[in-house]
Amino acid sequence: xxxxTLNRDQIVQAAIxxxxxxxxxxxxxxxxxRQLGSAPTAxxxxxGNKENLVVLAADRVWGEIERPDPAxxxxxxxxxxxxxDAHAMTLRHPWLITAVSTHFVYGHGLAGLQDHSYAVYxxxxxxxxxxxWAVNTAFTFLAGAAIDDAVKAAMVRARIRPGxxxxxxxxEDVVTWATGIASRYPRLRARLEAQAGEDPARAARRKFEFGxxxxxxxxxxxxxxxxxxxxxxxxxxxxxxxxxxxPRPRH
Amino acid sequence: xxxxTLNRDQIVQAAIxxxxxxxxxxxxxxxxxRQLGSAPTAxxxxxGNKENLVVLAADRVWGEIERPDPAxxxxxxxxxxxxxDAHAMTLRHPWLITAVSTHFVYGHGLAGLQDHSYAVYxxxxxxxxxxxWAVNTAFTFLAGAAIDDAVKAAMVRARIRPGxxxxxxxxEDVVTWATGIASRYPRLRARLEAQAGEDPARAARRKFEFGxxxxxxxxxxxxxxxxxxxxxxxxxxxxxxxxxxxPRPRH
DNA sequence: ACCTGAACACCGTTCAAGT
DNA sequence: ACCTGAACACCGTTCAAGT
Numbered sequence: 013x014x015x016x017t018l019n020r021d022q023i024v025q026a027a028i029x030x031x032x033x034x035x036x037x038x039x040x041x042x043x044x045x046r047q048l049g050s051a052p053t054a055x056x057x058x059x060g061n062k063e064n065l066v067v068l069a070a071d072r073v074w075g076e077i078e079r080p081d082p083a084x085x086x087x088x089x090x091x092x093x094x095x096x097d098a099h100a101m102t103l104r105h106p107w108l109i110t111a112v113s114t115h116f117v118y119g120h121g122l123a124g125l126q127d128h129s130y131a132v133y134x135x136x137x138x139x140x141x142x143x144x145w146a147v148n149t150a151f152t153f154l155a156g157a158a159i160d161d162a163v164k165a166a167m168v169r170a171r172i173r174p175g176x177x178x179x180x181x182x183x184e185d186v187v188t189w190a191t192g193i194a195s196r197y198p199r200l201r202a203r204l205e206a207q208a209g210e211d212p213a214r215a216a217r218r219k220f221e222f223g224x225x226x227x228x229x230x231x232x233x234x235x236x237x238x239x240x241x242x243x244x245x246x247x248x249x250x251x252x253x254x255x256x257x258x259p260r261p262r263h
Numbered sequence: 264x265x266x267x268t269l270n271r272d273q274i275v276q277a278a279i280x281x282x283x284x285x286x287x288x289x290x291x292x293x294x295x296x297r298q299l300g301s302a303p304t305a306x307x308x309x310x311g312n313k314e315n316l317v318v319l320a321a322d323r324v325w326g327e328i329e330r331p332d333p334a335x336x337x338x339x340x341x342x343x344x345x346x347x348d349a350h351a352m353t354l355r356h357p358w359l360i361t362a363v364s365t366h367f368v369y370g371h372g373l374a375g376l377q378d379h380s381y382a383v384y385x386x387x388x389x390x391x392x393x394x395x396w397a398v399n400t401a402f403t404f405l406a407g408a409a410i411d412d413a414v415k416a417a418m419v420r421a422r423i424r425p426g427x428x429x430x431x432x433x434x435e436d437v438v439t440w441a442t443g444i445a446s447r448y449p450r451l452r453a454r455l456e457a458q459a460g461e462d463p464a465r466a467a468r469r470k471f472e473f474g475x476x477x478x479x480x481x482x483x484x485x486x487x488x489x490x491x492x493x494x495x496x497x498x499x500x501x502x503x504x505x506x507x508x509x510p511r512p513r514h
Numbered sequence: 515a516c517c518t519g520a521a522c523a524c525c526g527t528t529c530a531a532g533t
Numbered sequence: 534a535c536c537t538g539a540a541c542a543c544c545g546t547t548c549a550a551g552t
Contacts, residue, residue: 017535036365041526051537053527058535062526113361113413114287116420118441127448134450144454145473152474153400156407162364169367190369197378199385203395222396222485223403230481234473268516292545302518304546309516313545 018050020058020068027069028105035169036107036114039066063115070111071119076101079128082135088228090132095154095224098125102158106165109158126151137235146231153227157220164216269301271309271319278320279356286420287358287365290317314366321362322370327352330379333386339479341383346405346475349376353409357416360409377402388486397482404478408471415467 026048030039041062045052059065078097082090102108111117126147133146167186194200207215277299281290292313296303310316329348333341353359362368377398384397418437445451458466 040524042524053529053538054536056527109410110361110364112417113364113410114417116414116417116437116441118437118444120444120447123444123448123451126445127450130450130454140457141469142473144458145470146477148470149404149474149477152407152411153404154407155410156403156405159360159364159406159410160403163367166363166365166367186367186369190367193369193371193374194377196371197374199378199381200374203381206391207395218392219396219399222393223400226397226400226481226485227404227478228481229484230477230479233480233484234477291543293543304519304548305517307546 018054018058023055023058024068024072027065031069031107032105036110066111067115067117070108070117071121073101073105073108074125075121077125082132087132087136091150091228092224094132095150098154099157099220103161106162109162149227153223269305269309274306274309275319275323278316282320282358283356287361317362318366318368321359321368322372324352324356324359325376326372328376333383338383338387342401342479343475345380345383346401349405350408350471354412357413360413400478404474
């Protein structure tokens with residue numbers, strides 16, 4: 013099923029599909045070529061090389077995050093919405109966080125998101141270095157949460173039996189193996205027992221929410237401390253976009 | 264310079280050295296074999312496969328983090344020390360965070376660290392789910408900060424000229440290229456201009472410190488809200504270790 | 515018990531050649 | 534302008550064979 017002619021958008025989209033389905037290790041130029049009905053080397057003309065393709069894909073998914081207007085909903089609600097929507101995105105694309113830790117990803121998808129984040133925390137009343145730091149704190153927590161998700165995805169993928177020779181069962185899965193290690197530590201065992209029978213999806217959501225609210229509390233406290241405190245209610249802040257231009261580097 | 268005989272510790276250490284020097288993409292079984300003076304396939308007997316080797320290496324470096332006693336220094340100081348020392352570790356081993364996002368890493372290095380974290384936040388007065396969540400919030404921020412560092416390392420590694428055909432210079436480096444994108448956004452440009460001429464190392468440190476303190480503030484606020492608030496001063500909590508055993512899975 | 519060497523099925527990438 | 538095919542230098546891993 014070869015298309016009329018290949019183009020960059022199509023290749024990047026196919027790469028994202030492959031990444032979503034098989035993870036970062038599942039992406040290969042040859043597989044991509046097969047999927048697009050082209051020679052394994054056909055994509056080089058359009059995207060230069062594999063690294064650049066991953067960068068393009070990563071920047072594209074950064075662009076999927078919605079930009080709530082702090083002037084409409086208030087800064088705290090906007091900040092909350094931003095981080096929750098971003099989290100939903102990293103769950104759709106668990107390879108993203110691995111990609112950004114390996115390749116240097118920067119483009120209009122990420123830059124636009126950052127700019128909007130600045131708008132939100134500016135509306136909160138942060139200025140100067142505090143503004144950078146506030147944005148960074150929320151963003152850093154988000155990146156960490158994405159790692160959590162990636163770990164969970166890796167756990168699911170893992171079919172390894174890590175202790176073939178270890179005393180006892182010969183084919184236990186990773187989870188029971190990890191649980192076995194954790195239960196040698198008193199506090200970890202206690203928490204594991206307490207968590208038994210919980211709905212994991214619900215637990216993950218509440219954990220994330222707790223972190224977000226704790227951070228927003230902490231940021232509000234800093235805001236109050238520096239005196240520049242602003243209302244949680246909407247304030248008038250415009251959020252103009254970039255001055256257009258090609259969102260992807262040409263080659 | 265072939266050793267007497269290979270062993271697992273030696274192989275894991277050589278892998279860590281290679282990873283520190285060349286990053287996760289620089290590790291190959293063949294290179295490792297060359298470095299150890301053995302056949303490329305000699306390590307399989309000791310570590311099973313490459314994935315397991317990376318897991319072993321990752322768990323080992325988790326174990327490098329010091330465990331401050333909250334009973335001695337107070338929970339907040341202990342929490343602070345823990346996260347700062349962990350951050351120093353991720354700077355020594357920037358590949359770690361990529362490794363954990365790709366492979367499922369769990370072992371006594373990480374488990375011991377987690378258990379100690381629980382001890383610290385338990386000393387603060389957290390119990391039940393709040394305890395899980397508090398530990399998780401700090402840990403998540405740490406993971407995010409490690410990503411930040413990995414991004415910086417990736418940026419340094421990147422020697423790509425991403426816009427050969429783009430109007431203007433033909434061989435600009437990634438940083439000026441990224442700056443070019445960012446400066447199309449009003450708020451990003453403003454902050455970039457304000458940050459010009461800052462010492463990057465000092466800026467990174469202050470950014471991290473701000474995040475840590477904001478989170479600890481937020482956690483203290485939650486603690487006060489639930490009524491179970493505990494003093495910041497030392498409280499008596501023992502911190503017994505695991506009941507011994509082999510820290511690495513045998514094969 | 516520990517290691518080697520050959521072999522297999524993969525990779526990313528370059529480049530001359532085609533249309 | 535866009536794509537193919539062959540080729541090159543790599544990979545991880547298995548496995549029979551050696552000691």
